[in-house]
Amino acid sequence: MSSPTASRCDTPALFRETVWRTLTLTVVRTDNAWVTLATNDSYSLGALVLAHSLKTVKTAHKLAILITPGVTAPMKQQIETVFDEVKVVDVLDSRDQTHLALMCRPELGVTFTKLHCWTFTNYDKCVFLDADTLVLQNCDELFEREELSAAPDPGWPDCFNSGVFVYKPSQDTFGQLLEFARTKGSFDGGDQGLLNMFFKEWSNTDISKHLSFTYNVVWSSTYSYLPALKQFGQNMKIVHFIASSKPWLQSFNTETRLVTSTHGGSGLQELLQLWWDLFCHHVHPGLSTEMVTYYTT
Amino acid sequence: MSSPTASRCDTPALFRETVWRTLTLTVVRTDNAWVTLATNDSYSLGALVLAHSLKTVKTAHKLAILITPGVTAPMKQQIETVFDEVKVVDVLDSRDQTHLALMCRPELGVTFTKLHCWTFTNYDKCVFLDADTLVLQNCDELFEREELSAAPDPGWPDCFNSGVFVYKPSQDTFGQLLEFARTKGSFDGGDQGLLNMFFKEWSNTDISKHLSFTYNVVWSSTYSYLPALKQFGQNMKIVHFIASSKPWLQSFNTETRLVTSTHGGSGLQELLQLWWDLFCHHVHPGLSTEMVTYYTT
Numbered sequence: 182m183s184s185p186t187a188s189r190c191d192t193p194a195l196f197r198e199t200v201w202r203t204l205t206l207t208v209v210r211t212d213n214a215w216v217t218l219a220t221n222d223s224y225s226l227g228a229l230v231l232a233h234s235l236k237t238v239k240t241a242h243k244l245a246i247l248i249t250p251g252v253t254a255p256m257k258q259q260i261e262t263v264f265d266e267v268k269v270v271d272v273l274d275s276r277d278q279t280h281l282a283l284m285c286r287p288e289l290g291v292t293f294t295k296l297h298c299w300t301f302t303n304y305d306k307c308v309f310l311d312a313d314t315l316v317l318q319n320c321d322e323l324f325e326r327e328e329l330s331a332a333p334d335p336g337w338p339d340c341f342n343s344g345v346f347v348y349k350p351s352q353d354t355f356g357q358l359l360e361f362a363r364t365k366g367s368f369d370g371g372d373q374g375l376l377n378m379f380f381k382e383w384s385n386t387d388i389s390k391h392l393s394f395t396y397n398v399v400w401s402s403t404y405s406y407l408p409a410l411k412q413f414g415q416n417m418k419i420v421h422f423i424a425s426s427k428p429w430l431q432s433f434n435t436e437t438r439l440v441t442s443t444h445g446g447s448g449l450q451e452l453l454q455l456w457w458d459l460f461c462h463h464v465h466p467g468l469s470t471e472m473v474t475y476y477t478t
Numbered sequence: 479m480s481s482p483t484a485s486r487c488d489t490p491a492l493f494r495e496t497v498w499r500t501l502t503l504t505v506v507r508t509d510n511a512w513v514t515l516a517t518n519d520s521y522s523l524g525a526l527v528l529a530h531s532l533k534t535v536k537t538a539h540k541l542a543i544l545i546t547p548g549v550t551a552p553m554k555q556q557i558e559t560v561f562d563e564v565k566v567v568d569v570l571d572s573r574d575q576t577h578l579a580l581m582c583r584p585e586l587g588v589t590f591t592k593l594h595c596w597t598f599t600n601y602d603k604c605v606f607l608d609a610d611t612l613v614l615q616n617c618d619e620l621f622e623r624e625e626l627s628a629a630p631d632p633g634w635p636d637c638f639n640s641g642v643f644v645y646k647p648s649q650d651t652f653g654q655l656l657e658f659a660r661t662k663g664s665f666d667g668g669d670q671g672l673l674n675m676f677f678k679e680w681s682n683t684d685i686s687k688h689l690s691f692t693y694n695v696v697w698s699s700t701y702s703y704l705p706a707l708k709q710f711g712q713n714m715k716i717v718h719f720i721a722s723s724k725p726w727l728q729s730f731n732t733e734t735r736l737v738t739s740t741h742g743g744s745g746l747q748e749l750l751q752l753w754w755d756l757f758c759h760h761v762h763p764g765l766s767t768e769m770v771t772y773y774t775t
Binding site for chain 2: 333334335337340369386394406409
């Protein structure tokens with residue numbers, strides 16, 4: 182039986198439905214993801230330790246990875262147990278615009294692979310982390326930043342370091358990046374030169390896109406400003422082991438489970454030990470006998 | 479004879495006088511100055527070459543310098559022929575608030591001297607340049623920036639490098655800096671640590687206060703990002719010879735008039751030669767025989 186009262190009661194129901202539909206549409210793409218890249222088994226170890234460091238600091242976000250055919254099948258299996266999404270990118274075998282771009286710039290193979298991070302369009306926002314980074318504290322607040330946010334590179338701080346950056350996945354941006362790479366190339370032959378030219382307004386336009394250096398402490402073998410490290414080191418959230426400071430290039434004693442840095446000093450030893458502790462606890466048990474022999478001797 | 483007409487004629491005259499007075503008051507402090515510091519004769523040579531580099535690029539602004547009793551009398555005479563204003567600061571001998579502050583923090587002697595740059599209140603705005611910098615292109619546009627503008631330090635780019643900074647002279651700010659130094663000290667034992675703590679909002683508040691790295695290319699003996707140097711090096715406006723890259727620490731052949739950098743490579747040699755060319759052309763002729771013997775053998 183229909184009555185004015187019932188009709189009035191229907192209005193909130195319709196309202197609720199409309200609100201629900203709106204909310205549903207609004208929340209379609211609220212997932213965020215950390216994204217990394219591995220082009221071989223060594224960097225895969227880095228990516229695995231990185232993923233476990235993110236889990237250790239209890240990130241609320243998904244973990245995604247780009248891998249190339251340079252990663253072996255057993256390693257890919259390990260990666261699949263840890264990451265929420267694994268995307269294999271084979272730029273040499275592709276028959277799309279990436280391949281065309283690569284034909285013009287064969288030196289940019291790995292760079293073209295990294296650019297594929299923009300194709301994770303099932304996520305609303307992503308933070309790219311190089312596989313030689315290690316997360317020391319929860320930094321989920323990075324997802325509040327806009328594209329392209331990154332920390333300055335110590336080598337030339339008008340440029341950002343492309344080992345850690347916040348971005349918004351988009352096929353359109355991906356296409357523009359490929360076209361830019363094809364026509365302009367990269368001044369350093371890698372992704373950092375390319376991205377700095379593409380996002381060239383980073384240096385002088387919006388301070389909110391300048392991440393603190395604590396989100397990407399680029400650690401080379403020599404460190405030039407030790408007092409600052411002592412003063413601000415406890416705020417460090419992400420360390421980036423560049424060049425010869427990479428953890429998997431250090432000497433590791435399997436009996437004592439201690440790493441010996443060839444460079445030593447300056448707090449690097451402690452950070453390398455943290456990496457190896459995560460490796461021993463979370464990564465090593467999943468490796469096959471051949472892989473263990475290869476990586477720890 | 480007074481008439482209504484004459485009275486009307488007086489009004490513009492009074493108006494002109496008022497405008498003239500206002501303009502006079504307004505233009506009292508429109509001078510700007512480059513300011514540097516020399517605590518001994520070696521740094522005085524740097525300051526002299528720096529001053530000539532500023533004249534070579536035809537700066538429109540004054541040159542001022544702080545010197546300490548560590549600078550010899552003949553060198554002070556040379557300095558006086560080149561700089562528009564020479565201020566002798568003797569913090570050890572002072573009987574003012576500087577001396578009180580120094581008693582609490584004896585390790586900050588040179589830092590307290592440098593802070594005196596804020597006392598050049600006869601200038602509207604200043605740019606401080608360390609005596610181991612060299613100006614390669616006119617950069618008078620720096621005076622359009624506000625206090626405190628500076629370029630990032632490569633060692634920890636959340637900090638600015640205090641070798642080049644734009645500031646507004648003020649007795650009030652000077653007093654606050656002294657008090658800050660007395661109570662808080664400096665995390666690196668020098669002016670850079672102190673100024674970075676005092677102007678701590680620099681890192682994340684206003685992008686216009688982030689000078690391009692080209693205004694303070696900090697050149698250590700090793701250079702880590704050569705492709706960026708190649709890409710952006712032609713935009714370099716001020717080079718900063720830190721640590722062992724200082725020009726007066728290099729080997730110089732008085733016959734060939736060529737410098738030989740102990741580090742070499744990376745474009746450093748050319749910049750050091752430029753410094754020595756300015757030295758030979760403008761500074762060397764004014765030095766006494768003893769000074770020439772001391773500095774060029």
